[in-house]
Amino acid sequence: EWCERKADSKSEKIRKYAYWGVYLFVAIPLPGTGAWMGALIAALLNMDPKKTFPVIAIGVLTAGIIVSVLSFGVLGAIIYKEKNMAERISTPSRTKEIIEANRFAFKKNFGQNFLIDSNILDNIASCAGVTKDDCVLEIGPGIGSLAQVLAENARQVVAVEIDNTLIPILKQTLADYDNVTILNQDILKTDIDAIIQEKNDGRNIKVVANLPYYITTPIIMDLLENERHVDSITVMVQKEVAERINAKPGTKDYGALSLAVQYYAEPYLVANVPPNCFMPRPNVGSAVIRLTVHEKPPATVRDESLMFRLIRASFNQRRKTLANGLNNSPELHYSKEQIAEAIEKLGTSPSIRGEALTLEEFARLSDILLELEGK
């Protein structure tokens, strides 16, 4: 299910087996080769058969020493790597330990459901395409599980956490990472542009988060609508929201949110994540979605604001026809005749519903209405 990262871990496995294969290929036949070499040297030197045996023994011994050095080298490298791998904050036992040691009480109103599955965290970072060149903004680091993985993969991480009781915990859990900045702020009131300017010289950053579900739409729309310098947004959201964001015209999930997000970014539903991957378990299913921000919107429109008013009006009354939806909207002030004419010019049936229209069609409808107004 997980995008490129599954391929990554597969190729990693293949590489690991290949290393062991080469090692065994060299190590096993080496003593035999040593014996043959000894015998060959003895034969070439026309040695007395009695002296041949010690030469063969020296060959076997030399090969044995090479194998031992090789084995110790491999073993040493494995132990060194394991020792240098920081202990994961995200294991269930470590998370529990941190929470109990700090007497931390989960706050439901802050949407605190911490991830306790290290594979999922690795996969989120890899799916977000985080590299050592990147500056990453994390929204709501909690006790630092995702921030730790991001810090290991990115050049710079800025983690914005609203809950002040989590700040001392984060300072402890992330003490080993000098590339993490922790800010005790509400992300909805944070000057994100200033962070991007200060931490990444105004160049595009990546946003990665296990979002508190109550701010999913406002924060995603803030990042997209205000055209912040963001390359991509990879976030854990409610499964149902991920499906709405990703929905195509004519489906039950298709709506204003699908169109608003898809105007600014290309969504990719990465994977579903079950409740048992969180502590405490949420009541709903979750999913990771990646939004790759468009350099240029896929539809050109003269008045974005009018297009979005049309979209909202069309989905406010889903069961009504597009014409009725637009006629009844308090946000629009077109006459019935203008709306009928615009729908006709669009080339669709007068009884069409808004949910059947693509983004391009909404853009065209908006331009046609402007034209009818003489603008």
Ligand code: SAM
């Ligand atoms: N990243 C952690 C993890 O994956 O385990 C925690 C994720 S938890 C779903 C959401 C986090 O966002 C919590 O730590 C919560 O306190 C924080 N949070 C909630 N509202 C916030 C806001 N407005 N601004 C910043 N952080 C917020």
